[in-house]
Amino acid sequence: MHIYQRQKIHWFYELLSLAFIVLIISWLYFNWKINASGYQVSNTWTFLSSSANFFISDHWLPFSPKDPTWYAILIASVNTFILGMSVMMSATVFGFLFGILSTYPKYKLQWFASSYVDVFRNTPLVGQLFFWYFGVFYLMPQTEHIYYDGFVKVSIQSLSIYTGNLFFILSVFYLIVGVYFLCLKRAFGISLSCLLMSFIYFNFSHSHYFTMSVEWLALYTTLTFYTASYIAEIVKASLLSVPNAIDDAAIALGLNDRDKFKLVIYPIALKSMRPMLINQYITIMKNTSIGMLIGYPELMNVLTGTIINSTGQTLICVSLMMCIYLSVCLFCQFLFMRKHEPI
Amino acid sequence: MKPLLTIDQLSLSLSGKEILKDVSCQFQTGSCSVLIGPSGSGKSSLLKTLNLLNEYDAGLVCFNGKDIKTISKTELRKKIGMVFQQYNLFDHLSVMDNCTLALKRVLNLKKRDAHEIAQTYLTKVKMNDYGNAFPRQLSGGQQQRVAIARAMCLQPEVLLLDEPTAALDPEMSFEVLETIKSLAEEGVTMIYVTHEINLARHLADQVIFIEEGRVVAQGDVKEVLDTTKNNRIKKFIEQIEHRLYGSE
Amino acid sequence: MNQYKLNSTFIIKVVIAVIALFIIAPDFVVLRRFVFGFGQFITPSIFVLFFAILQYTLLKNNKFMALLVWMLIFAFILLNIKDGWPTGLMVNVVLTLMCLPMTFILALLFAVLRFQSTLLVLKIFATVIIESVRGVPLIGLMIFILSVGADMVPAYWMMPKIITLWMIYSLFAGVYLAEVFRGGFQSIPKAYFDGAYALGMSPLKTYVYVLVPKVVIDTIPAAFNVYIGLFKETSLVLLFGYFDLMNIALNYLDFPEHYDESIKIYMMVLILFWIVATIMHEYGHYLFKTFSKYEAKKT
Ligand SMILES: Nc1ncnc2c1ncn2[C@@H]1O[C@H](COP(=O)(O)OP(=O)(O)OP(=O)(O)O)[C@@H](O)[C@H]1O
Ligand SMILES: [Mg+2]
Numbered sequence: 001m002h003i004y005q006r007q008k009i010h011w012f013y014e015l016l017s018l019a020f021i022v023l024i025i026s027w028l029y030f031n032w033k034i035n036a037s038g039y040q041v042s043n044t045w046t047f048l049s050s051s052a053n054f055f056i057s058d059h060w061l062p063f064s065p066k067d068p069t070w071y072a073i074l075i076a077s078v079n080t081f082i083l084g085m086s087v088m089m090s091a092t093v094f095g096f097l098f099g100i101l102s103t104y105p106k107y108k109l110q111w112f113a114s115s116y117v118d119v120f121r122n123t124p125l126v127g128q129l130f131f132w133y134f135g136v137f138y139l140m141p142q143t144e145h146i147y148y149d150g151f152v153k154v155s156i157q158s159l160s161i162y163t164g165n166l167f168f169i170l171s172v173f174y175l176i177v178g179v180y181f182l183c184l185k186r187a188f189g190i191s192l193s194c195l196l197m198s199f200i201y202f203n204f205s206h207s208h209y210f211t212m213s214v215e216w217l218a219l220y221t222t223l224t225f226y227t228a229s230y231i232a233e234i235v236k237a238s239l240l241s242v243p244n245a246i247d248d249a250a251i252a253l254g255l256n257d258r259d260k261f262k263l264v265i266y267p268i269a270l271k272s273m274r275p276m277l278i279n280q281y282i283t284i285m286k287n288t289s290i291g292m293l294i295g296y297p298e299l300m301n302v303l304t305g306t307i308i309n310s311t312g313q314t315l316i317c318v319s320l321m322m323c324i325y326l327s328v329c330l331f332c333q334f335l336f337m338r339k340h341e342p343i
Numbered sequence: 344m345k346p347l348l349t350i351d352q353l354s355l356s357l358s359g360k361e362i363l364k365d366v367s368c369q370f371q372t373g374s375c376s377v378l379i380g381p382s383g384s385g386k387s388s389l390l391k392t393l394n395l396l397n398e399y400d401a402g403l404v405c406f407n408g409k410d411i412k413t414i415s416k417t418e419l420r421k422k423i424g425m426v427f428q429q430y431n432l433f434d435h436l437s438v439m440d441n442c443t444l445a446l447k448r449v450l451n452l453k454k455r456d457a458h459e460i461a462q463t464y465l466t467k468v469k470m471n472d473y474g475n476a477f478p479r480q481l482s483g484g485q486q487q488r489v490a491i492a493r494a495m496c497l498q499p500e501v502l503l504l505d506e507p508t509a510a511l512d513p514e515m516s517f518e519v520l521e522t523i524k525s526l527a528e529e530g531v532t533m534i535y536v537t538h539e540i541n542l543a544r545h546l547a548d549q550v551i552f553i554e555e556g557r558v559v560a561q562g563d564v565k566e567v568l569d570t571t572k573n574n575r576i577k578k579f580i581e582q583i584e585h586r587l588y589g590s591e
Numbered sequence: 592m593n594q595y596k597l598n599s600t601f602i603i604k605v606v607i608a609v610i611a612l613f614i615i616a617p618d619f620v621v622l623r624r625f626v627f628g629f630g631q632f633i634t635p636s637i638f639v640l641f642f643a644i645l646q647y648t649l650l651k652n653n654k655f656m657a658l659l660v661w662m663l664i665f666a667f668i669l670l671n672i673k674d675g676w677p678t679g680l681m682v683n684v685v686l687t688l689m690c691l692p693m694t695f696i697l698a699l700l701f702a703v704l705r706f707q708s709t710l711l712v713l714k715i716f717a718t719v720i721i722e723s724v725r726g727v728p729l730i731g732l733m734i735f736i737l738s739v740g741a742d743m744v745p746a747y748w749m750m751p752k753i754i755t756l757w758m759i760y761s762l763f764a765g766v767y768l769a770e771v772f773r774g775g776f777q778s779i780p781k782a783y784f785d786g787a788y789a790l791g792m793s794p795l796k797t798y799v800y801v802l803v804p805k806v807v808i809d810t811i812p813a814a815f816n817v818y819i820g821l822f823k824e825t826s827l828v829l830l831f832g833y834f835d836l837m838n839i840a841l842n843y844l845d846f847p848e849h850y851d852e853s854i855k856i857y858m859m860v861l862i863l864f865w866i867v868a869t870i871m872h873e874y875g876h877y878l879f880k881t882f883s884k885y886e887a888k889k890t
Contacts, residue, residue: 009711010709010710013710014710014711014712017710017712017713017716018712021712021716028743028744029743031742031743031744031745032739032742032743034746035742035743035746036742118604118869119865122819122823122864122865122868122869122872123823123861123864123865123868124823124824124825124826124837124861124864125823126826126827126829126837127826127837127857127860127861127864128861130837130840130841130857130860131854131857131858131860131861134844134853134857135853135854135857135858136854138853138854139854286727286728287728289728289730289731290730292730300728300730300731300734304731304734304738308738314738314739315738315739318734318735318738318739319739321727321731321734322723322727322731322735325726325727325728325731326722326723326726326727327726328726329725329726329727330722330726391785394788394789396785396788396789416788416791416793417791417792417793418791420788420789420790420791421791424789425789427782427785427786427789429782431782431783431785431786431789432786433783433786433787433801433805434805435804435805435808435809435883436801444790444792444800444801445790445791445792448792448796448800449790449791449792449796477884493790494789494790497790497791
């Protein structure tokens with residue numbers, strides 16, 4: 001970067017700092033060794049293949065307590081993944097909507113959008129979650145209520161929507177698409193995810209109702225509103241950062257307002273908001289972990305709550321959890337973040 | 344008389360590109376030398392090298408008879424001040440702080456003494472009323488004068504000036520010139536880069552013409568600018584004068 | 592020159608929020624308990640005094656005094672920690688205040704080590720720490736510290752909980768702030784190095800006296816975003832069983848006679864958080880306006 005002198009390796013200082021770091025780490029390690037020797041728990045990985053012996057209330061794939069523990073972790077990961085994906089989509093839509101509104105020339109709309117952003121950005125996520133979960137969704141009726149001729153069923157635990165054979169049809173559709181791509185022998189990612197979707201949809205198809213638990217709903221609402229406010233801020237900032245000169249140039253070319261936005265301003269803004277958006281998407285994945293506080297069985301809850309309680313393998317579970325989150329984050333960064341992208 | 348600064352067969356390359364080749368020249372104590380040459384010929388690079396902001400590959404640069412690589416960088420830079428082509432002022436510091444920074448942090452002077460010294464040099468460049476202003480609030484010429492004052496604060500023996508009048512209108516450049524002249528009378532050795540022939544004629548004891556990293560001609564003003572036999576220099580000078588007076 | 596003017600919308604917003612707070616609150620005692628916890632009133636007022644002194648030193652640009660006042664605040668907090676204090680909103684505020692300087696120092700250290708250092712070992716070390724803290728959610732980090740990290744110091748140290756929390760949050764926010772500072776360092780033109788070196792300054796002096804002040808001023812708005820994030824995240828101390836605002840609200844709602852007030856109570860909590868966060872935001876705005884005088888006016 002700005003380092004001006006030629007790069008030289010200062011062996012003495014390198015070794016000195018290495019020694020210092022090694023010293024600190026070994027100090028921590030020996031302390032841990034001494035303190036943890038009192039627990040009498042042998043750390044083994046065998047518990048991963050023995051049966052789980054606990055229930056998971058929400059699962060998108062079939063699961064029973066007799067299944068092995070690693071499978072339970074997989075189920076929890078799928079929960080996290082699907083929650084994150086759904087939040088991503090809806091938050092993007094809301095975020096862009098509010099972001100564009102807050103640069104809109106009409107004052108009232110602007111005011112509305114910016115106060116939305118203000119409220120949801122400046123309050124803690126946990127508070128919002130409890131507000132939705134213990135506050136708003138507690139207003140749902142205690143006993144099951146049926147609306148619109150059984151089209152919607154509402155109770156304190158869940159919300160069910162009548163879907164009929166929709167999921168079966170969707171499952172078949174995705175199966176066909178997946179197999180089609182597989183036969184073409186390219187786009188393996190797409191075909192694999194289609195097959196996975198088909199499998200998930202097939203699991204729903206034996207019931208005519210699509211049921212969402214109230215925990216899922218609360219998490220989904222919270223994360224959507226929360227993230228949308230961040231995305232709106234990003235969209236607004238990058239729309240405003242497009243230089244005025246470009247605006248003028250577009251007008252001078254004779255573009256009307258809509259074309260100007262669609263063809264000139266929006267693409268430029270999109271380029272500068274891209275890394276920030278991806279950062280937000282990674283943050284969503286990390287934020288799903290607050291599901292732990294209301295007992296939704298996502299990865300953090302199952303891995304470091306339920307499994308630790310039933311097996312006592314603290315060290316392995318915690319390091320597994322850190323590794324999974326870390327690798328997903330690094331992978332996403334590696335995949336989407338291109339450095340030195342010209343704007 | 345022994346020259347203050349001698350350059351002997353200096354060559355420099357930056358990021359794999361050869362920029363200076365076999366440059367040799369000498370600067371006498373208290374003299375005023377002008378470097379001229381077309382854009383991109385390596386004048387700024389040469390000045391930076393004298394201040395050890397570039398590390399050169401081969402050759403010898405002696406200051407006061409000592410190889411500059413053996414002098415500590417801080418000592419060297421205290422003796423050789425530099426004014427940059429783009430001024431390089433610190434935007435986040437006020438004019439006064441810009442000038443006193445080195446006095447306080449390099450010479451370890453007290454705040455009050457540093458202020459006094461800075462004030463005298465700011466007065467010399469007629470910027471004493473702007474002590475609390477920030478560089479971005481000043482015009483180009485004013486910034487240039489602050490940069491000169493900042494370099495002078497350390498009371499160097501040699502002052503390197505990189506196109507000090509490039510961004511200025513004639514009136515302003517006259518003012519800056521006056522400043523430089525008054526400094527020259529104090530016995531500071533000057534090496535400056537310029538495109539203005541008149542200025543060179545006016546001030547210089549020595550003119551050095553550089554092209555593509557080589558010294559093409561070197562000598563006193565008449566020798567290089569007026570009675571030269573080198574076609575390239577003739578053409579360059581003609582073009583500059585044409586640019587200056589052609590529109591009349 | 593940019594002059595700070597108190598934003599009238601800011602005042603209106605806060606006043607409305609406070610009025611809404613008083614309307615929503617079931618009674619004044621509950622509100623008081625939420626804000627000050629079970630403790631006494633005297634400590635918060637001393638805080639305000641400290642803060643006023645700090646502000647004064649900041650404006651006088653007296654870094655030594657500022658550091659001294661921070662140390663005093665720190666010592667004061669440590670001396671005052673007991674069972675009933677801090678509780679309520681004071682936990683969040685006190686924790687944020689404690690973390691501010693440490694976060695700043697850590698972030699500067701990480702940013703310089705990772706992005707500007709020539710020492711490979713330190714660079715790798717900083718990178719590993721930054722990436723592993725950024726890649727794991729805060730809850731995960733806390734669970735790690737609670738279950739594994741707590742054993743990594745000698746057992747006889749018996750660290751107070753708030754010190755553990757202080758270290759976690761400083762590390763967490765420091766890593767994000769380091770990223771902000773990195774942006775600041777990257778946007779510094781090379782001319783600054785040339786200018787400073789030509790004045791005879793060593794690289795270290797250049798960093799300390801020229802670059803760091805500029806980066807710190809330039810990144811005030813982004814840094815305050817990180818600090819507000821830190822303040823919001825302090826609501827997670829309920830994992831440690833600390834009675835912060837959130838936990839007190841949860842506790843209050845445990846009684847069957849309060850069940851139907853839950854929406855109200857959570858709105859109160861959110862408004863309280865919002866007020867503090869908004870004040871922080873405005874304060875950052877104020878600092879930026881007063882310290883970035885050098886920015887040329889936009890024409
Ligand atoms: N850091 C660098 N890395 C690589 N090449 C460089 C660097 N700095 C300068 N150069 C090259 O060195 C040559 C000389 O540059 P220099 O700035 O010295 O020219 P100059 O004579 O001062 O021109 P001008 O009159 O326009 O200021 C140019 O071709 C330039 O591209
Ligand atoms: Mg030049």
